[in-house]
Amino acid sequence: MAAPEEPELSQAQTEKLLQFQDLTGLESMDQCRRTLEQHNWNIEAAVQDRLNEQEGVPSVFNPPPSRPLQVNTADHRVYSYIVSRPQPRGLLGWSYYLIMLPFRFTYYTLLDIFRFALRFIRPDPRGRVTDPVGDVVSFIQGFEEKYGRSHPVFYQGTYSQALNDAKRELRYLLVYLHGDDHQDTDEFCRSTLCTEEVITFLNTQMLFWACSTSKPEGYRVSQALRENTYPFLAMIMLKDRRMTVVGRLEGLIQPEDFINQLTFIMDANQTYLMSERLEREERNQTQVLRQQQDEAYLVSLRADQEKERKKREELEQRRQEEEKVRQSALAEERRRRNLEEEKERKSECLPLEPPADDPESVKIVFKLPNDTRVERRFLFGQSLTVIHDFLFSLKETPEKFQIVTNFPRRVLPCLPTEEQPNPPSLKEAGLSRSEVLFVQDLTDD
Secondary structure, X not given: OOOOOOOOOOHHXXXXXXXXXXXXXXXXXXXXXXXXXXXXXXXXXXHHHXXXXXXXXXXXXXXXXXXXXXXXXXXXXXXXXXXXXXXXXXXXXXXXXXXHHHHHHHHHHHHHHHHHHHHHHOOOHHHOOOOHHHHHHHHHHHHHHHHOOOOOOOOOOOHHHHHHHHHHHOOEEEEEEEOOOOOOHHXXXXXHHOOHHHHHHHHHHEEEEEEEOOOHHHHHHHHHHOOOOOOEEEEEEEEOOEEEEEEEEEOOOOHHHHHHHHHHHHHHHHHHHHHHHHHHHHHHHHHHHHHHHHHHHHHHHHHHHHHHHHHHHHHHXXXXXXXHHHHHHHHHHHHHHHHHHHHHHHHHHOOOOOOOOOOOXXXXXXXXXXXXXXXXXXXXXXXXXXXXXXXXXXXXOOOOEEEEEOOOOEEOOOOOOOOOOOOOEOOOOOOOOEEEEEEXXXXXX
């Protein structure tokens, strides 16, 4: 049975996946995705947990082991510049060096043994990063208290955030790891890092992130970059779509040499940065073009949808009008049929016409609205309703009408009303043995 397909990633999740791969150096996209999914796509928490695992702290999710890298440090073309401490000079210098050598060797050996043993008793507190931003801010405050506020602009954020900003802005990132106990740290900070020319150069050319290795965040970065001595600086940039270490400076370096080495590293990698900028600009233009095409498509789609909607509305309106006409025709047909049935029923209920020699008979000539004449005999004692029913039963008679005498002109009350529920007889209405009555059409009224 085939394995179920994984759900497709959104654009934001895809960007986080590529960003996480750049920051951690993992080659397996599946492993990157599993790690991010375990951290609910929180890239900061995922990177921190990943680095904690690299330092020997087990992950809460126990992911499979992988290469302890945050940025690409395996590039053999990394420029490395190490400043060694000056050799002793003269007889006095060499004598002091040889006298102090066994004491120094013994001190550092015992210190390493003590630290190694201490790991079994109490784990290194730097192994668990709980507040990376707090570590960086604490280092900056301590640096200013000791060396003053005249220094390069420190990036006030985590190492991962600095990498993200450098990648997004396509800028160089210079990472400085501060060794508090190293003998050259104090001189480097005062004589090199806080000089005016170095401050101006760093502030205008790159992002500058720094932290002490005594802090969990600084210690974590040192485990990723693997410095040999202090002061230690690493130049990082986006190269071949990955954040890569392109230069390492180690040891006590003078201001002029420091600027020259950084300039050399930047010049040597400028083509890569330009290539990334051109590629990103091309991607942006492609994205803008695609967005414009999508917007044009949406405009066209909305126009087509609007046309289709209007067409549907017109069809619906036409259908409703046709249905209305059809219903009206049906109603008219029903009304006509009911009228015919009513006429036929009235005709069947009419009394027989009396003979001409009947002394109670009345001969009436009716003039219809269509100028035709109809003649019939009735009895004086019959109600005027009989006259009305007779006329109503005729096909030529309109649906609604009234009967009018000519002289004097009056309307005969042939139908019952509230005031006169029983219409009068022909005799009571004052009709003579021979009458001419007019039928007046009331249908339009």
